[in-house]
Amino acid sequence: MxxxxxxxxxxxxxxxxxxxxxxxxxxxxxxxxxxxxxxxxxxxxxxxxxxxxxxxxxxxxxxxxxxxxxxxxxxxxxxxxxxxxxxxxxxxxxxxxxxxxxxxxxxxxxxxxxxxxxxxxxxxxxxxxxxxxxxxxxxxxxxxxxxxxxxxxxxxxxxxxxxxxxxxxxxxxxxxxxxxxxxxxxxxxxxxxxxxxxxxxxxxxxxxxxxxxxxxxxxxxxxxxxxxxxxxxxxxxxxxxxxxxxxxxxxxxxxxxQPVLAALPGKTSKPPPIALLDRPLPPTVGHAVIFVAGHASAYDGQPPVDPNVQWFSYRGLDSQNRPQPFVPRDTYRSIESSVAMLDKQVELLHRRTGRPVALVGQSEGALVARTYLADRPHSPVNALAMESPLINAGRSYYPPPGVSQGWGVVAGWQLRVLFHIADSIAKSGSGPDEPFVRSILDNAPFYRNDLMCPVPGVRIVAFLPTTTATEAPPGKYAGVPVFEMPAVHGGLLARPIVEERLLSFLGGQPISQPERGYTLLQEVSAAWQAPPLALGLNPVWRGQRMSDPAFTGKVCQPI
Known part of the structure; x- marks a missing residue:
């Protein structure tokens, strides 16, 4: 019992x-x-x-x-x-x-x-x-x-x-x-x-x-x-x-x-050797080429080997219409101002060489070049290669410092405090309100939906490092041919195979090489992305009507 x-x-x-x-x-x-x-x-x-x-x-x-x-x-x-x-x-x-x-x-x-x-x-x-x-x-x-x-x-x-x-x-x-x-x-x-x-x-x-x-x-x-x-x-x-x-x-x-890495011996702002800049163009390339470097890049004023190749200068041209040397802080300017300077440099290079112009844009430079094509559809440019473009950027928003209301207003101030503390040591001058970042925030519908879309009369290819797959929620963000391979942001142009494919593209050959694991990387990063702000909610964006990739999972879609 x-x-x-x-x-x-x-x-x-x-x-x-x-x-x-x-x-x-x-x-x-x-x-x-x-x-x-x-x-x-x-x-x-x-x-x-x-x-x-x-x-x-x-x-x-x-x-x-x-x-x-x-x-x-x-x-x-x-x-x-x-x-x-x-x-x-x-x-x-x-x-x-x-x-x-x-x-x-x-x-x-x-x-x-x-x-x-x-x-x-x-x-x-x-x-x-x-x-x-x-x-x-x-x-x-x-x-x-x-x-x-x-x-x-x-x-x-x-x-x-x-x-x-x-x-x-x-x-x-x-x-x-x-x-x-x-x-x-x-x-x-x-x-x-x-x-x-x-x-x-x-x-x-x-x-x-x-x-x-x-x-x-x-x-x-x-x-x-x-x-x-x-x-x-x-x-x-x-x-x-x-x-x-x-x-x-x-x-x-x-x-x-950041300041510790910047102080390492041998650290330099000069970019790694790129075939486009340090040797003559092959005979198959009939373009004049402008290389538009990325954010926080620098240029010492040394012209490329081939006279048909030119650096884009974030400081503009000197009195003899030569690209001026620039330092990293010069790249912090707004995309709109960079586009205006690129327009002048394209016209002068086209006039000097008599050739159609191809743009090679890296990171921020890719956004500048693509925005230029959107704003000036009848330019001498008929080819664009984008390396490490900022895929689906502008998914969140915070207003400028002088505005007390708006989506993400408190988060914006928290970011200002964080970057101010970091910059007190790094002394880079970069921050969440620099003109380049505000250009993305204010024109987010374009960079979320149209950056990777075709442009009539322009051949386009995007060279994407696999890390790009983790930079946005899963989706199909490319309406143009892509070349994908394992690399970090901004690290592709110095790769021999990418140099070869870039020159082939400039010579008129089609380039396309999707990476098998790219989609998988997008999916495994899905849990850790911040939820995007719906395009239709933000009054700052409502004047730019277009489809929202946050809901469609695709770009280049009609309204």
């Missing part, structure tokens, strides 16, 4: 534990499914990959919330009201997850105490994550992969430290256990894969796949809470405030890294 009572108690305990686990999975699965259903219902394809992060383990859940808030607020009031609401909702939701994930055999704090701890933790994590969420938004403005990595890497490194904070008072001391580090790494992998899957499946599967991803988050919550409460090994450096030191390093390292 005694055995029957024990067995019944054990069976009840197992049943209770099983029911609590099911409740955890449901609580973790429902919000991502709801977010996925709403995004799929609106056809907001570019943002679907972030839905599984709604129930992710610290700090990715707050990263999810803040990226939405950074993009979708239009005043200081709406930002702070939204921030308070997000903190309260996130604290209540996390408290429920922690309660259900708490190991049954360990004593658990009361609901009120746990709720207050999670409220305080939400405030701390929000403060820690906020700069990186703003940086993620900056990455969506200029479409640079290194900015996206810079916004994500600190979270990846801090996750094992922050994930202890929801369950233990001593979370800020000592190293996290290897088990907790392992669950943290798995958490990142799951969010990356689930973000890719949510974007890849048809719209009607978005909510179910997001629900499954959310349920997996529930399992990770259970494992993470258990690991934080029961480290299998002795905590190393148990008296050292390791977590605050790690957070401090996460802020300091990005600030000091």
């Amino acid at each position: 005694g055995r029957a009572v024990v067995g019944s108690a054990e069976g009840g305990g197992v049943g209770f534990l099983r029911n609590r686990f099911v409740a955890l999975l449901l609580l973790a699965a429902f919000p991502p499914a709801l977010e996925g259903a709403i995004l799929a219902g609106y056809g907001f394809r570019a943002a679907e990959g972030v839905a599984p992060q709604f129930s992710a383990v610290w700090p990715y859940d707050s990263y999810h919330d803040l990226r939405w808030l950074m993009v979708y607020h239009d005043s200081w009031r709406t930002f702070f009201l939204g921030l308070v609401a997000l903190i309260l909702l996130r604290a209540v939701y996390t408290t429920g997850l922690v309660l259900l994930a708490w190991p049954r055999h360990l004593p658990r704090p009361g609901f009120r105490r746990l709720a207050l701890r999670n409220l305080a933790l939400t405030v701390v994590v929000t403060a820690v994550v906020s700069p990186w969420a703003a940086l993620s938004m900056a990455a969506s403005v200029v479409a640079l992969s290194w900015l996206l990595v810079a916004s994500l890497l600190p979270l990846f490194l801090l996750a094992p430290f922050l994930q202890r904070a929801a369950v233990t008072n001593s979370w800020w001391r000592g190293w996290p256990s290897m088990e907790l580090v392992g669950w943290s790494l798995l958490n990142f992998v799951v969010l990356t894969i689930s973000g890719a899957l949510v974007w890849t499946v048809p719209a009607w599967w978005t909510a179910p796949v997001a629900a499954v991803a959310g349920a997996i988050n529930g399992v990770l919550w259970q494992r993470t809470v258990g690991s934080a409460l029961e480290p299998r090994r002795r905590v190393h450096w148990a008296r050292v405030p390791v977590a605050p030191l790690a957070i401090l390093l996460a802020f300091i390292v990005p600030v000091v890294l």
